[in-house]
Amino acid sequence: MTTAILxxxxxxxxxxxxxxxxxxxxxxxxxNALSLAMYSALADNIQAANxxxxxxxxxxxxxxxxxxxxxxxxxxxxxxxxxxxxxxVRFMTALRSCSKPVVAIVQGHAVGxxxxxxxxCDLVYAAxxxxxxxxxVNLGLCPEYAxxxxxxxxxxxxxxxxxxxxxxxxxxxDAEKMGFVNAALPNNELIAFAETKIQRLASQxxxxxxxxxxxxxxxxxxxxxxxxxxxxxxxxxxxxxxxCKESVTAFFEKRAPNFSxxx
Numbered sequence: 001m002t003t004a005i006l007x008x009x010x011x012x013x014x015x016x017x018x019x020x021x022x023x024x025x026x027x028x029x030x031x032n033a034l035s036l037a038m039y040s041a042l043a044d045n046i047q048a049a050n051x052x053x054x055x056x057x058x059x060x061x062x063x064x065x066x067x068x069x070x071x072x073x074x075x076x077x078x079x080x081x082x083x084x085x086x087x088x089v090r091f092m093t094a095l096r097s098c099s100k101p102v103v104a105i106v107q108g109h110a111v112g113x114x115x116x117x118x119x120x121c122d123l124v125y126a127a128x129x130x131x132x133x134x135x136x137v138n139l140g141l142c143p144e145y146a147x148x149x150x151x152x153x154x155x156x157x158x159x160x161x162x163x164x165x166x167x168x169x170x171x172x173x174d175a176e177k178m179g180f181v182n183a184a185l186p187n188n189e190l191i192a193f194a195e196t197k198i199q200r201l202a203s204q205x206x207x208x209x210x211x212x213x214x215x216x217x218x219x220x221x222x223x224x225x226x227x228x229x230x231x232x233x234x235x236x237x238x239x240x241x242x243x244c245k246e247s248v249t250a251f252f253e254k255r256a257p258n259f260s261x262x263x
Contacts (some may be wrong), residue, residue: 009041013063019056019202024063031069031109032062036079039087046094056204056209058098060121061105065187067130070112073139073248080239082232089232092145096120096217096224099210101201105194106130106172109189115180116145119154122213123201124181126172126193132180135167140243142234149227153220154179169180 005014005021010011013024023045025032034042049055068098071088082089095102095117104118106126115132118124126132134151136143143151152160155178163170172184185193201209238244241263250257 007041008044009037011035012041012045012177014045016055019054020198021045021052021055021057022059022060022061024061025068026063026150028064028066029059030072031066032064033069033072035072035075036112039091043090043094046091046098050094050098050100053240056100056206057198058100058102059105060102060117062107062252064108066108066128067104067106067110069109070114070135072075073085073244073251077239077244077248080236082236091121092228100206100215101209101213103198103201105190106132106181107190109133113145116143116147116150117179119145119147119150125190125197126175126181127187127190128172128184129187130172130175130184131169131171132171132175133167134163136238137165138167139247140241140245141238142231144231144235146224146227146231148231149223150220153223176178179255203225207262221260 002015002017005016007014011025011027013026015022025034025038027033027035027038046058049058076088079086088143098162101122102120103123103125104121106114106118106124107130110118110130110132111125112133112135115134125126142148147164151163153161154160159178159192162168170178172181175181176184183193243259246259247257
């Protein structure tokens with residue numbers, strides 16, 4: 001039996017069936033771009049699920065076969081000061097500190113935090129034609145969500161530099177090869193395959209799953225926290241920079257940004 005759960009934001013859909021809580025990004029007109037209000041709702045729902053003994057597994061996905069096109073940059077530029085109660089910080093903390101396993105199902109776009117949040121999930125399944133991207137530098141920003149630490153550990157220093165400095169997109173097949181996702185499948189097979197893993201995970205002994213997850217995360221906790229602290233400073237500086245303003249202006253004017261006058 002599937003039960004819809006009232007969310008504080010209609011752009012974040014929450015349902016529960018048996019012991020599985022499913023959270024969907026629901027802003028299709030903006031390719032599920034995440035606003036500050038959505039981040040607050042996500043943080044609230046993840047924290048509530050983590051405290052609910054009736055929930056064993058959390059599942060993140062997006063509506064309309066799209067994960068998320070990343071941050072709503074205009075929303076962020078109106079509130080660039082990073083602080084403990086900032087909606088993005090609350091979401092990041094809730095997800096990475098969630099003691100229960102989190103599964104992500106990625107279709108379509110997974111841009112920016114749509115890719116970096118996968119590093120903090122436990123299992124990730126993607127469509128072969130999903131489009132992942134780390135375009136922070138392209139936008140005059142810096143890596144976020146500890147990706148400056150975690151991506152080099154995942155793919156090596158040189159490949160990480162390529163992904164983060166050039167910000168070029170890569171598909172689900174490449175994401176599997178690099179270790180961003182557990183498996184990449186044809187889009188028409190993805191949901192059924194992921195569901196078998198989700199159901200298996202929900203049937204595992206819950207305390208043992210939580211202990212194993214805690215041990216897996218503990219090995220790099222210090223590095224993640226140090227990277228987050230440094231990235232918050234750099235990201236805030238980037239949001240206030242002329243480079244970022246040029247990038248965002250160019251995006252909405254549908255033209256290529258011009259950085260020729262910057263040093």
